[in-house]
Amino acid sequence: MLIGGTSLFGGSGSVAGTLIGALILTLVLNGMNLLQISASWQPLVTGLIILMAVGADTRMRRTTQ
Numbered sequence: 001m002l003i004g005g006t007s008l009f010g011g012s013g014s015v016a017g018t019l020i021g022a023l024i025l026t027l028v029l030n031g032m033n034l035l036q037i038s039a040s041w042q043p044l045v046t047g048l049i050i051l052m053a054v055g056a057d058t059r060m061r062r063t064t065q
Helices: 015-034 042-064
Strands: none
């Protein structure tokens, strides 16, 4: 699962799930701005969130097969 249930490895996602995922990432970025975290660190945090989502998707796919 990458954003909102849309997998990098194929399959199907939903528009609603993608919108929710984009909303969550926007809220994280807004929260980092409110906490005055440097703009140079924000892409790193966003990337880590996406990597964790890919890792969770990979782990779920291994357990269901």
